[in-house]
Ligand code: BGC
């Protein structure tokens with residue numbers, strides 16, 4: 001009995017030791033995991049990102065570029081703001097409470113920059129706005145805030161030139177032979193700097209080249225393909241062949257317009273309508289190759305995504321935001337990625353830009 005008891009005692013001791021040892025081992029593992037994750041947090045800082053809405057055609061490419069460039073460099077907290085500024089404001093608060101080290105914000109409403117800035121300022125957090133440019137005053141109001149995007153007016157000027165070249169090369173497009181270019185214009189979101197500048201400068205550039213124009217219609221299609229098609233349906237019904245050019249602030253709306261035109265028998269036989277857009281997204285490139293779209297303006301999603309990651313990562317690490325990059329800041333604290341005209345002749349450039 002005694003023997004049995006001492007055996008049990010020994011066994012339980014051994015068991016306890018093993019269990020303890022195991023426990024010790026487990027806790028060492030835990031410690032090193034914790035250590036690794038602290039090291040990770042230093043090497044891979046958390047960056048809070050919002051996209052104004054995931055189902056924006058162009059922004060989905062910017063988002064992919066951001067995800068690709070942040071891989072192994074930063075931990076992204078990525079949010080779909082679903083085109084709702086109140087939702088975005090909440091997301092910003094949530095990200096701050098999660099301890100992000102910098103914010104990369106694609107505003108829903110360009111006017112809301114001040115609200116985001118004041119939240120960031122309270123906790124001394126850097127903010128990089130991208131794609132929707134805040135006002136100059138807002139950008140100047142906080143030392144730790146920057147913008148990554150483009151020079152909006154440049155896209156309008158390039159689009160205008162593209163229209164002029166095509167118009168001059170095709171005198172038959174002046175269908176009523178009145179020497180004037182009768183156009184309809186699908187505008188992006190009103191108040192969006194890109195939409196305002198493209199609308200203004202594309203038409204101004206045409207006029208400055210000595211071509212007379214007549215605006216038949218100008219309405220917002222909110223950057224959206226379906227809305228673009230609906231408007232084009234209505235305009236074809238109203239104006240028919242009096243329309244001589246379809247000018248679109250982006251490709252998504254241009255693609256919608258092309259669908260509408262196709263349904264009306266355009267692009268078959270002699271029936272043609274020139275359409276131009278901006279972005280040079282892959283679906284638009286397909287239409288350019290098929291001869292259904294005159295051209296587009298490359299909005300370089302890959303480099304805008306890359307610059308957003310570079311700048312917000314440097315900001316998160318407390319470095320100079322341009323350190324180790326080739327980006328330049330202008331006097332408004334903005335990194336501006338250039339636009340490029342795209343037609344069949346140089347389509348490969350756009351294809352390369354949008355290939356992963
Ligand atoms: C793009 C549009 C896009 C918008 C979103 C613009 O720069 O050209 O396609 O819908 O940004 O803010």
Ligand code: CA
Pocket residue numbers: 174175176177178179180181182244
């Ligand atoms: Ca005409």
